[in-house]
Amino acid sequence: MYLFAGLKEQLETYLDSEPVAQVQEAYILARDAHQGQLRSSGDPYITHPVAVARILAEYHFDPQTIMAALLHDVIEDCDVSKEQLAEQFGNQVADLVEGVSKLTQIKFRTRAEAQAENFRKMMMAMVQDIRVILIKLADRLHNMRTLGSLRPDKRRRIANETLEIYAPIALRLGMYGIRGELEDLGFAARYPARYRVLKESVKKARGNRKEIVNTIIETIQERLEADVLHARVLGREKDLFSIYRKMKEKRSSFNEVMDVYAFRVICDSEDTCYRILGFLHSLYIPVPGRFKDYIAIPKANGYQSLHTTLKGPHGLHIEVQIRTESMEQMAENGVAAHWLYKSNNDSNPAELKAREWMKSLMELQSRAGDSMEFIENVKIDLFPDEVFVFTPNGSIIVLPHGATPIDFAYAIHTDVGNSCIACKIDRQIMPLSTPLINGSTVEIITAPGAKPNPSWLSFVITGKARANIRHFLKHLRQDEAIELGERLLERALGEHTLKDFSDDTKQKLATNIRHKSFDDVLAEIGLGRLASIVIAHRLMPKQDTESEQDSNDQKPLAIRGTEGLLVSYAKCCHPIPYEPIVAFVSAGRGIIIHRADCKNVAKHQSDDHKYMPVQWEENIAGEFTVELKIVVFNERGVLARVTSVIADAEANIVNIDIDPQDGVTNILNFTMTVRDRLHLANIIRKVRRHKFVNKIMRSK
Known part of the structure; x- marks a missing residue:
């Protein structure tokens, strides 16, 4: 029980004796279940779940979370079922443990797919209970702290996964403390040589900077005290990984990045924050365009602060964050602040924001075609350089940097996105591909019967918009392919029609050519992958084949003029209604209409496999x-x-x-x-x- 003693001491600072006794029961079950198992370092396996539970106890999590943390590997690694856990500790703990389990029993074709699938399951579990991801983050944090005993290739893979998936999730949940440590440990394991060099350089630079930092802190502190404003002024250390990322993204030298001095001013109220901002702007000259007010408009994860950049002594750039004590705690702990301060209020902004984000992930994953597409979409959503835009009634919509009105439309509702035809930005009609900027008011114009345009995929930014457009077009393309395939086959059948053949005959033909249904055969014809004439020959009785072949040439396919994805008009000759035309059958793209005298098709029209006669239908409407x-x-x-x-x-x-x-x-x-x-x-x-x-x- 010596391992449990430290955890018990932590828990007793904020829990009563009864829940501590329940946690002790969970510890005993976990210890017995993991008996004989060792970690890569050679330590008993139980040391890991205890360490995870201790990380969560620092945030004063409820006893169910602590118990789930202790038991988080017993379903996966030991002979313990979810039912046993539910019976002994309740459904809540059993659900949390199941949510955290890594599902390694499932076999995947590739490691990337396995990670994507696990991540997807984790997200789904998260939506039911946010504590699942918090346990998972604590689990990952302890694994990163004890990474040294693994092989170098495994260390790099786990570090990469941490930097790509877990650190951004911690950021999105507002947990800057955990995010900073994950990034630091991940950077050290992923790029050990770069980490070492950068750490030494920062250590040297810090010595030279100390005097300047102290001078600036004293100047700000004196000015605030002179105006009877009570606040703490702290020099803010930049994380090694954020220095590395800035050097890499902006192609800046180390000296350029380190030339920026960062400070944090922490005061007692929102009102004081704005007053301090005014005094700082009178003390040093503000840099235009570098002020951000995250107090009036918080970030998606609930983060609040005033950000400004000033020109300090000797022309140095000074970055300052001004916030209250409660905002400081929220910034460090994010969603976890809900438990740390026993705020049982359901309207905790960080938690509500996090839940909204996770619900959008759930909708997104149900639209995505497969796990890899889902994880790509989520990665886009995990790195938000956000813009804030307004709906006509004044509601704020938060979108990633570079988002367009289409992304805005899908953020409001899927149906709004699907039926969008135009937009107004600040009351001006603008193209749908216009990147949105902070503070714009966006109005979406919809029309019944409108549908997404495939070209939207080239400029939408958010995973939700991309997944919904793909989902819609996939079904639309299938329906159009079936309709076009039916028309092509009717033409190839000559005097016969598809109604002349029984459903059994059509299904038998589909089975013979390895398709599930006759609709699949029609879709393949519409997409140009199957020749309609070949299918017609297989459907018709042999004695009819020759006579039908003769009549085929006399019955061109009618083109309606308002075709969608699978009938398009050649850009080389731009055919228009009632002039002679010919159709080129393109595999996978359907048919392309050319003018009969187009030089690109003149030499090849005799090739029956690719070209076919077509004519315009009467009373065509369109442009x-x-x-x-x-x-x-x-x-x-x-x-x-x-x-x-x-x-x-x-x-x-x-x-x-x-x-x-x-x-x-x-x-x-x-x-x-x-x-x-x-x-x-x-x-x-x-x-x-x-x-x-x-x-x-x-x-x-």
Whole structure:
């Protein structure tokens, strides 16, 4: 029991004798379960769970958390079931232990996938009870403290995982103390030589800086006391890993990073924080654009503080954080402050923020296709350089730096994102790809029946937006592929239709060519991976095949003009309704429509495997892109007049390029949208009437 004595002493400082006795029972079970097991260092295994429990006891966690910490490896490593734990210690402890267990029994193809899957399970458990992740962080912290006994390759892998996953989670939960230690230990294990060199350099620099730091602290302290403002002023040491990261990201030298002096001023109230800020700005000149007010708008993890950068003596940059005592405790302990200060108030801002974030992770993981996609999305969410934007009714939405209105729309609700068609930023209509900046008011314009655009994936930032767009497009693509495949197969069948064949016949064909259902076969035809003519031959009776083959050529596929992902229009020739067209079948992309006289397809149209005759359906509605080259004489105001004529003819101009020629003429290259051939002919006729127009050509 000598191991338990230290923990018991800690627990007795804030728990009654009855819960301490329950924790002792958990210790006895853990000790007996791990009997004979040793750690890599040669110590008895029980030393690890006790150390984890002691880390959590520092934060005054409840007895259930301490018991779960002591028992966190018994389900995984020993012959103890969840039911046994529930019977002896209650469901809460059993659930926590199960949540923390690493699930090593599951076999994965790769180590990366195993880590992603464990991480995903951990996140899911976290949402039910935040204490699971806190136990996991304490477990990881003790493992990092005792990393020395492992092989170098294993040390590097665990350190990498700590820096990539666990330290950012601690940061997100506002636990800066644990995050700092995890980063420091991870840096030392991952890059031992760099750590050693940097540590020595900081040690030397600290000696030279001591006098300047003391002078600045005394100057600030004297000024505050003169104005009867009570506050503590501390010099703030930069972590080695944050110095290394800044040197690497900003490509700065060590001296440049160390030239910035950091201080923390801790006072008694919010009001005093703002008054101190005013006095500091009168004492030293503030650097423009470097002030951040996290008191009025806290970070996602509940962190609050005023940040400012000042130009100090000798032109030195001074970074100052001003906060109250309670904000200081929240900054160090984050979510754990809820237990440390026995704040049973459910509206603890740090905990509420953390829970919101975890709920968004749950939604995100249900949308992600697999574990690796999920962990990539979460990594993006774990490194927030945040922007704060407002909804039209004044609510604050926090997004990662570089987020766009699409990310904002999905942050409000998935349905808002899916039906978004435009946005207003500060009452101005702006492109959906515009990066948002702090303080903007964003309004999303939606329309019923609107759907996500595949191009959004090239500029969205948040994991939630990316996962939802992919999820929607995957299902949309499948539905469109089935519909297009059905139309292609109907055409290949000639006089027959798909209704002529029984469901059994179609299912038998699908099974024969190794597909689960006939819909899968239609989707493969729509995507260009199966030839419709081959499937038609297999469906039809043999005697019909020859006659049907003859009739196939007489029945071109009708193109409706409003096709989606799987029917697209070639950008080389820009076909428009009612002019002769031909379709190119592209594997995986569906069909691409070209003009029949397009030089890119003219030589290959006889290749039946890739090209097929198509025609326009009647009464097509929609806008189609065309390119016009207009050669004009070089006169003043020509461009404005041509543009005006095109606009009056109800065509939308997408782009204009001017190509100067011999000084006498210019070529105006217009990209515009028209309804059909008749509309285009009308535009050309109206433009040609003007004397300054020399020639009009359609780009081929």
